[in-house]
Amino acid sequence: MSRTVYVNGEFLPEEAAKISVFDRGFLFADAVYEVTAVVNGKLVDFNGHYARLVRSCTELGLTLRLDEHALRDIHQRLIVENALQEGGIYLQLTRGNGGDRDFHYPPADTPPTLVLFTQARAVVDHPAASKGIRVVTCPDIRWQRRDIKTVQLLAPCMAKAFAEAQGADDAFLVENGYITEGSSCNCYIVQADNTVVTRPLSNSILHGITRKALVRLAEEHGVTIEERLFTPEEARNAREVFISSATTFVWPVIAVDGQTIGDGKPGPVTLLLRKIYLQML
Template identity: 55%
Template structure:
């Protein structure tokens, strides 16, 4: 059965989906996106993703194509139509198409934003073997634009970072600016030292991760110590543990940075416990 996608008010088989060649998401990367995980047929952290979407749209002075309630309905309809047990829903909003290419924004009274959504089925996503073995990362220079807190579709450099990691025979890359880690290519980065969880504070330099917010909240509720500050690659290499968080990986241990094993070289207890708590609590709150 063909996957059913959503394009500007219509549910369509993916092979019938079309968007204008003049859409500004295609021509200018003038768009934002969200990815919401699905476990057991239910949405994880939907409210957080909806709120961040609203913020991204506001920061770019872009109109919302639907209300949060309407987006929730579309998410649920896509899950049902595609029979998604475990997986993800990708949502993208662009400034739309004015019928030609122009650097200037189109008149929002005349051009409505485009909304595209589709599902990705990932059976057993919460039980990935990588969570038990951990992943390896390299460091790369962070040369992205300065508003990384806006979840835009400008993903060329993160994609290049993924390919740099692949070429190096590892799983991912951590980006470094002014001697300290900003974040991973598609995730927030953490280290653990003496039982303390250390991660960069929120700013324009990093994405305000929805999974990050939930994990830090759960950590504090579990009486774990959290310190939000910068850390270097050298400090990471000397840490007891390291891990990443994202909507698709949840909490994922990092066992090697730039060829240096972290701690024992195996996933540590803090990351393992946080992953367990996050999955348990998220499933309870899923909608």
């Protein structure tokens, strides 16, 4: 059965959805995006995703013509029309169709392109949540404004392909000797005293919505969070390692660069944080 998608004010069967070949999202990756998880037919932390979308648009001078209420209504209609119980909703906003391929921004009144679609997938009972994943490290070759959630995702795709070629599930990106983040996630290590270490917010990493919730929940449950840089060696020798993102929530990492983390099983701090996050939903 065909999905219903949203394109510039219309709800359409996916096979009828069309975007101009001159759209700047297609030609220049001149676009931002968000992915909001859906659990039991309900949006997860939509307010946070909307706030980050507004920030991304502000940083790039993109025009977002719909307010939070209107965007939420679109999300909820897509949930209903696609009978989505669990998965996510992808939103992409581009600078629109400038009429031809031109590096210069089009006139300010050029209508932006807004697309949303659903993706059904397991997020609560995903096997990786209980089994853990294996990661490898590789150089971070992305641009310097990773705090803006743009669709410039070729470098992360290359990192994932590199990981798969090494027999791993994902990659941790390394810059100047320190881990920045995963190919599509924030990263954490757990020290011997159960302190959770994660890189501080900056232009070098995405300001994760799940990360923000985890930091708050950890503090509420007596788990110490230390925001600082950490090295691949620290990750390989950590008591626990885990990741977070909008559609993984919290996944354990059981090996880094072929080195087993702990006893090769999800650790207690990781499992606790996943548990209290799921209780929040």
